[in-house]
Amino acid sequence: MALVLSPEPPLASWLLGLDAQIARSASFFAGRPVILDCGLLDPSDEGIAELLPALADRGVRLIAIEGADQSWPATEGWDWPEGFSGGRAVGALEVPDDVEGGQADAAGGAAGLQEAARAAPSLLIEEPVRSGQSIVYAEGDVIVIGSVASGAEIAAGGSIHIYGTLRGRAVAGLSGNRDARILCRRMNAELIAIDGYYMTAEDMPAGLLGKSTQTRLDGETLVLLPLD
Incomplete structure (x- = not known):
């Protein structure tokens, strides 16, 4: 990815x-x-x-x-990277008809994308996500039955549920879903984000590291809360 x-x-x-x-x-x-x-x-x-x-x-x-x-x-002076083959676009969102027709304003279009993300089926990952892996699922929630290693990344249009330790990055609400959440059994993330608002490990409350947590967006602030 x-x-x-x-x-x-x-x-x-x-x-x-x-x-x-x-x-x-x-x-x-x-x-x-x-x-x-x-x-x-x-x-x-x-x-x-x-x-x-x-x-x-x-x-x-x-x-x-x-x-x-x-x-x-x-x-002429660019240092061109070597080419690659076999790539394809992923994570494209279906745009509602009213947005394509120009009949909806920006707020209405964002609401339509949020509803699409909420209604989409979840992506279930039944194994740990290893370092270097990047999983992007813009259509809905991502559920990981295992841990997310340091250097790995999960990105979802909806919420992210991790039934293990989150050591890598978790980016939720890719489609503008401000109601998305990040839930994990043990929080040790490098970075978490919802709808474009980010928090790095240095900014996370020390008392919640290693604990079961949920992350939600409160206005323009990410809030970490204990699950128990």
Whole structure:
């Protein structure tokens, strides 16, 4: 699994937005494979030559570049990653008809995505999630019968239930579901997130580490609570 970054002009403004995301979660891109999709860019756009070095400076590790060509004058100095094959898009959400028709506002569209996530079936994982594995299921909840190792990641459109120790990353509410929760038997996570709000291990209450917990979103704050 890989993240896809789709820069758009003006690139200086796009990089400022990326910096804001990194400021909210400094470790968000740490160790994650990323595909750079340049489909929204024109070869003549200002700042293309500096784009790849700028991403490298921010700790973004690229495994592939799409939508750009090595024949572009602005990309001559890029250090192109080796290509890969067999990839496919995953985790696409079905957009409600009223959003496609332009009849719903942003709030209505978000509500439709939340309802879709809640109604979707759960993904059941009947074995531990090993370090380096990344499981993304944007359609609903993820249930893990086991532990999630350090360096592993679970991402779900709904809630995440872990019947073991959470040592890696858990990202819930991918589809804008603010009601999503993260529940685990033992909390030792590297990072947890709901609907884009993040908390790293350094910010977690020491008294809840190693305990059964649930994480929910209260306004713009992640709240950890004991399950017992």
